[in-house]
Amino acid sequence: MSVTQVKRIAISDSPWPWLLPLVSLLVVFTIYPLIYNIWLSFHEFVPRKRALVFVGFANWVQLWHDTRFWGALGVTFVYFTIALVCEIVLGMAVALLLDAELPGFGALRAVLSMTLVIPPAIAGMMFLLMEDPQFGVLTYFLNMLGLLDKATPILATSSLALAGVLVAEIWQWTPFMVLIFMAGLRSLPPEPYEAAMIDGASSLQMFRRLTLPMMSRVIAVAVLLRGIDLFRVFDYVFVMTSGGPGTSTYSLSLYAWQQTFSFLKWGYGATLSLVSLAIVMILANLFIRAFKVRW
Amino acid sequence: MPQSKSMRIFRTLAGWLVVAFFFFPIFFWTSVAFRDAKDIFSWPPKFFEFEPTVRNFEQVFGISLGFGFGTQETVNPGGGNFYMAPRLWDSIVVASMSTVLAIMVATLAAYCLSRMQFRGRHEFVNWVLSTRMMPPVAVAIPMFFIFKQLNLLDTYLGLILVHGLMNLPLAVLLLKSFFDDIPAEIDESALLDGASRWTIFKRIVLPMAKGGIAASAVLCFIFSWTEFLFALTLTQTGIKTVPVVSSTFVTSIGTAWGNMAALGAAAIVPAFIVVLLVQRHLVRGLTMGSLKQ
Numbered sequence: 001m002s003v004t005q006v007k008r009i010a011i012s013d014s015p016w017p018w019l020l021p022l023v024s025l026l027v028v029f030t031i032y033p034l035i036y037n038i039w040l041s042f043h044e045f046v047p048r049k050r051a052l053v054f055v056g057f058a059n060w061v062q063l064w065h066d067t068r069f070w071g072a073l074g075v076t077f078v079y080f081t082i083a084l085v086c087e088i089v090l091g092m093a094v095a096l097l098l099d100a101e102l103p104g105f106g107a108l109r110a111v112l113s114m115t116l117v118i119p120p121a122i123a124g125m126m127f128l129l130m131e132d133p134q135f136g137v138l139t140y141f142l143n144m145l146g147l148l149d150k151a152t153p154i155l156a157t158s159s160l161a162l163a164g165v166l167v168a169e170i171w172q173w174t175p176f177m178v179l180i181f182m183a184g185l186r187s188l189p190p191e192p193y194e195a196a197m198i199d200g201a202s203s204l205q206m207f208r209r210l211t212l213p214m215m216s217r218v219i220a221v222a223v224l225l226r227g228i229d230l231f232r233v234f235d236y237v238f239v240m241t242s243g244g245p246g247t248s249t250y251s252l253s254l255y256a257w258q259q260t261f262s263f264l265k266w267g268y269g270a271t272l273s274l275v276s277l278a279i280v281m282i283l284a285n286l287f288i289r290a291f292k293v294r295w
Numbered sequence: 296m297p298q299s300k301s302m303r304i305f306r307t308l309a310g311w312l313v314v315a316f317f318f319f320p321i322f323f324w325t326s327v328a329f330r331d332a333k334d335i336f337s338w339p340p341k342f343f344e345f346e347p348t349v350r351n352f353e354q355v356f357g358i359s360l361g362f363g364f365g366t367q368e369t370v371n372p373g374g375g376n377f378y379m380a381p382r383l384w385d386s387i388v389v390a391s392m393s394t395v396l397a398i399m400v401a402t403l404a405a406y407c408l409s410r411m412q413f414r415g416r417h418e419f420v421n422w423v424l425s426t427r428m429m430p431p432v433a434v435a436i437p438m439f440f441i442f443k444q445l446n447l448l449d450t451y452l453g454l455i456l457v458h459g460l461m462n463l464p465l466a467v468l469l470l471k472s473f474f475d476d477i478p479a480e481i482d483e484s485a486l487l488d489g490a491s492r493w494t495i496f497k498r499i500v501l502p503m504a505k506g507g508i509a510a511s512a513v514l515c516f517i518f519s520w521t522e523f524l525f526a527l528t529l530t531q532t533g534i535k536t537v538p539v540v541s542s543t544f545v546t547s548i549g550t551a552w553g554n555m556a557a558l559g560a561a562a563i564v565p566a567f568i569v570v571l572l573v574q575r576h577l578v579r580g581l582t583m584g585s586l587k588q
Contacts, residue, residue: 015411018404018411019404019407019408021399021403021404022401022403022423022463022467025400025459025460026422026423026463028460029434030426030429030434032437032441033433033434033437033438034437036437040436097306097309102303102307103307104307104311105310108310108314110571110574111314111317111318112314112317113571114318114563114567115321116517116577117517117520117521117563117566117567117569117570118559118562118563118566119520119522119523119541120523120538121523121541121542122541125542125544125555125559126324126555126556128550129327129550129556130323135336135338140338174317176581179578179581180578182578183578187587221586222582228427231430232431232432234431234432234523235523235524235538238523238527238542239542239545253430253431253432256432256436257524260439261528266436266440269436270436273430273433273436276430276432277430277433280428280430281425285425293585294585295420295421295583295584295585
C-alpha cells in the first residue's frame, strides 16, 4: 500500500483504523489465550514423558469429582459475599458520615484514597504481621477486648483464617466504596430532600425513599466492579495463608494457579481457570442485564 | 441540610475517628519500617516508644543514608543482603512503559467510540468491558506457555505487554468518558472547514482532554504498580516487581518484617503523591468513567 492510500484510509470516517490497534491487542490478549486454555484443558502434562498428552474430557470429569474444587468454589463464594456486603454497608455508612463540609473532611477523603495505591500483596503481608499470634498488634487489641485467646493464631486456625484474610480485604477496599458513594451522593439533586423536609420525613425515611433509589445506579456500578475483583481473589490468600490451614482459604484462582505452577497439572489448572472465567462472565452479564448497567 | 451545633461537632469527631481507624495500619507499618528487630518482635507491641533506625531502608535499597544511628551489624533472617533498588526500577519501567502502551492504543479507540457512529458500537463497548472481567489466572496460565514459546518470560517486554493489555479496557472506557465531555460540535465545525478526523483528533481533542489523559495514565500506572499475579507468574529472577519482592521476604528462617515495611513505605509514597495530583478524577477512573464527578 502506498503512503497516500494509507493516508486516505486514515482520514476517512471508517472506525477501523482507529480501532485496529485495540482490536488486535485484545484478540492477542483474550481470544488467543482463551482458545489456548480450552485446548490445554483437554491435555495433561506427563512429567515422565516431559510432554503434553491428549486426555479428552478427563480434566472435566475430574473437576466434577474433585472435592477440593467444590471447596474452593465455596470459599470463593463465602469470601465474595461477606466482603461485598461489608464493603457496601460500611462504605455507605462512612460515605453518608463524610458527605458534609466540616473541618478537615477534605483531608480525610485524601487519606482514604491512600489505601487504594497500596499493592494488595503488600497489604496482605502487613496484615500478616499485624495478625501474628506472638507480636501482632491486631492480636493485641483483640486480646485486650477479650475477643481472642492469646494462644489462638488467627491465620492458622481454620475457623478464623478466612476472617483474618477478609479483614485485609475489607480494610483496603471499603474506602473504594466510600469514594464512589460519596461522588454519587454529591450528584443528587437537593429538591426532593427539601420537599421531604417540608413533609416532615425522618432522615431514615429520606434515606430509604430518596437516597437509595437515586443511588441505585452508582451502587450497581460499584457492586459490579468490586464483585468482579472479589471473585478472582488471589493476592491476599497467596501471601497470607497460601490457602491454609488445610483448605479453609483456598480460593478458585489460587487453586487453579497452584495446580498449574506448583503441581504441574497444566491441563487441570487451565480447566479450573476456565470454570472461573465462565462463572464471572455469566454472573457479571446477568447482573449487567438485571440492573441495566451501561458504559 | 441545616444541622445543630452539637450534631456538627459529633459528626466531625465521628468522621475523624473512622478515618483514623482506616489510617492506623498505614501508620503502624510505616513505623515498623523504622524499627530494629527487638522493637518489632515485642509484646505488648510498641506504638511510639522505639528507637528509630533507617537500617531497614539501607538494607532494602543497598545504600547508606549515613544518619549515624543504627550502625551495629545485623544479619537478615534470610541471610545476606537485599538490594531492592534495581527491583524498584523494574516496577518503574514496567508500570510506565505499559502505561504508555495502554494510553496510546486507548486514546485512538476512545476517540472513535466517542465520536463515530457505526453498527455494533454498543456491542463493541460491551466486548471491551467484558475483557476486564477475565480472571487474571485464566489469562496468566495460557500466557505463561505462549511466552515460554516466544521467549518472553522474564523480560521487560513480556510484562509490559501484559500489564498494558490488562489496563486497556480501563483506559478505553475512561478516555471515552473524557472525550464525551468535549462538545462534538467543535469536531463537526472543523470537519466542515475541511479538517480531517486525524487533524481534529491531534489538534483539538487531544489538547482539550490533556487533564483526562493524565488522569487515565496515572490510574494505569497504579494498577500496573500494584499488580501481583501476572508479575509473579510471568517473571522468575530477571525481573521482580515490588509486590512480588514483598512476598519473598518470608523465608523458612523468619520474615524480614523491617525490610518488608521499608519496601512497602517506599512503594506507597510515590504512588500516593501521584494519586493526589489526579484526585479530582480518581472516582471516575476507579469506575472506568461510568461515574462523573
